[in-house]
Amino acid sequence: AIFSFTCLVGAQNYRFSSDFKFGVATSAYQVEGAWNVSGKGENIWDWITHTYPNYVLDGSNADDTCLSYYKTKEDVQLLKDLGVNYYRFSISWSRLLPTGHSYSLNEDGVRYYLELIDELLDNGINPVVTMFHWDLPYPLHELGGWPNPLLDDYFVQYAKKLFQLFGDKVKYWITFNEPFVFCHHGYGSGVLAPGYVQDGIGSYLCGHTVLLAHAKTFKLYNDDFRRDQQGQVGISLDTLWYEPASNSREDLQAATNKIQSVLGWFAHPIFSTAGDYPSTMRERIDKLSLEVEGYRRSRLPRFSTEEIDLIKGSSDFFGLNHYRTEICQTAPEFLYESPSYLKDSDAFCYSPPDPNAAWGLRKLLNWIKTEYNNPPVFISESGFADNTGTLNDCDRVDYFNSYLEQVLLAIEEDNCRVISYTAWSLLDNFEWSLGYQSKYGLHYVDFDDPDRPRIPKRSAKVYANIIRTKAIDS
Numbered sequence: 261a262i263f264s265f266t267c268l269v270g271a272q273n274y275r276f277s278s279d280f281k282f283g284v285a286t287s288a289y290q291v292e293g294a295w296n297v298s299g300k301g302e303n304i305w306d307w308i309t310h311t312y313p314n315y316v317l318d319g320s321n322a323d324d325t326c327l328s329y330y331k332t333k334e335d336v337q338l339l340k341d342l343g344v345n346y347y348r349f350s351i352s353w354s355r356l357l358p359t360g361h362s363y364s365l366n367e368d369g370v371r372y373y374l375e376l377i378d379e380l381l382d383n384g385i386n387p388v389v390t391m392f393h394w395d396l397p398y399p400l401h402e403l404g405g406w407p408n409p410l411l412d413d414y415f416v417q418y419a420k421k422l423f424q425l426f427g428d429k430v431k432y433w434i435t436f437n438e439p440f441v442f443c444h445h446g447y448g449s450g451v452l453a454p455g456y457v458q459d460g461i462g463s464y465l466c467g468h469t470v471l472l473a474h475a476k477t478f479k480l481y482n483d484d485f486r487r488d489q490q491g492q493v494g495i496s497l498d499t500l501w502y503e504p505a506s507n508s509r510e511d512l513q514a515a516t517n518k519i520q521s522v523l524g525w526f527a528h529p530i531f532s533t534a535g536d537y538p539s540t541m542r543e544r545i546d547k548l549s550l551e552v553e554g555y556r557r558s559r560l561p562r563f564s565t566e567e568i569d570l571i572k573g574s575s576d577f578f579g580l581n582h583y584r585t586e587i588c589q590t591a592p593e594f595l596y597e598s599p600s601y602l603k604d605s606d607a608f609c610y611s612p613p614d615p616n617a618a619w620g621l622r623k624l625l626n627w628i629k630t631e632y633n634n635p636p637v638f639i640s641e642s643g644f645a646d647n648t649g650t651l652n653d654c655d656r657v658d659y660f661n662s663y664l665e666q667v668l669l670a671i672e673e674d675n676c677r678v679i680s681y682t683a684w685s686l687l688d689n690f691e692w693s694l695g696y697q698s699k700y701g702l703h704y705v706d707f708d709d710p711d712r713p714r715i716p717k718r719s720a721k722v723y724a725n726i727i728r729t730k731a732i733d734s
């Protein structure tokens with residue numbers, strides 16, 4: 261152990277290979293601040309937090325948050341101290357294109373991102389850029405947001421600008437972060453911006469547009485940029501691991517339905533050999549949709565054959581965001597009264613007795629290997645929140661040690677192709693539902709200090725040591 265008193269660790273004899281990459285992640289709205297500075301346009305998070313001041317649990321917003329917009333050199337120094345191979349950050353669409361449309365280029369946005377990218381490269385850190393991490397330009401929300409099929413064209417034009425402006429320097433692109441979360445919660449449950457409650461309808465329309473936008477962006481890169489820029493384009497999908505409560509047929513089916521309706525919804529069209537939405541999802545939603553004058557009008561839209569082919573295979577890697585595990589059983593009767601999305605997946609899931617069930621990640625990696633023919637998995641987020649902000653963050657250290665141990669086991673013993681691990685997050689930052697109460701950072705940020713000083717927590721030192729030695733600290 262590198263400390264005189266240790267946090268709990270799982271001992272492992274394996275080491276990560278020299279080509280395995282480690283990184284950390286943030287997203288623009290959560291860390292940048294400077295919400296209305298130098299020509300930046302308004303996005304749906306600016307709008308919802310200003311219009312409904314109690315939308316976020318602690319009544320906060322990310323107008324200033326970590327002030328990362330002003331701290332490029334300081335933050336890159338933190339990354340350098342960690343020794344990460346890459347930094348995954350997102351571009352604020354409305355900082356670059358204030359109206360959302362590609363003719364509205366904001367020069368200060370270009371300057372800011374170029375400075376960040378150059379500072380990273382000068383320090384030997386690869387930029388991994390997320391194009392969309394939930395902060396939709398407000399004018400596009402006025403068109404109806406992602407449920408409107410027109411949005412895919414706006415997105416492809418934005419992506420084209422990104423390739424043109426930054427593609428000679430950025431070699432890893434992630435089109436969308438967690439479409440399940442922003443579609444389901446933005447246009448279904450309403451707990452994320454723009455807060456639409458159209459459960460089991462708006463979310464599927466959103467997902468449909470997003471899948472097409474992603475695939476068209478991948479095609480654009482292949483057609484016009486790949487030869488010169490030689491980069492990779494993927495997508496980050498999220499899922500918990502859903503462990504069946506028992507071996508009963510019903511519980512096994514419930515857990516399968518659940519993962520298909522969360523991960524399969526987006527992964528099946530892109531990564532399976534058949535393409536299209538998972539059949540379990542299609543059948544269940546079709547069955548539960550309205551029959552009008554003898555016709556069943558499904559709430560889940562349909563792709564044409566050409567669209568299925570366009571989407572199939574449209575990723576160079578499988579970006580995976582994974583935080584924890586839940587236990588699932590078949591849904592009790594009363595849930596049939598509840599919103600349609602729950603009915604659509606027909607599973608009732610809850611936290612396991614062991615909250616740090618890292619074994620779920622290994623099971624999930626194996627599930628992806630089998631279901632999608634062992635694609636290269638880029639773990640693009642994984643992390644642990646506490647609300648203490650303590651610098652001696654043993655729980656977070658335990659989390660990273662135990663999750664990384666499961667990654668090693670999946671690689672070494674199960675032949676899963678995992679190529680990287682990304683800790684969420686570099687900094688304590690603004691959390692979408694909980695504001696500043698929930699702290700995911702490897703670095704503590706003092707939000708009471710107008711200068712937002714950063715202090716490394718114990719987990720930062722442990723993570724740096726793992727990266728340096730390629731071994732879990734034990």
Ligand code: BG6
Nearest residue numbers: 287437438441641691692693698
């Ligand atoms: C992921 C997001 O869902 O989880 C991040 O990509 C987010 O942006 C993180 O901060 C933590 O989310 P939550 O829901 O646990 O606060």
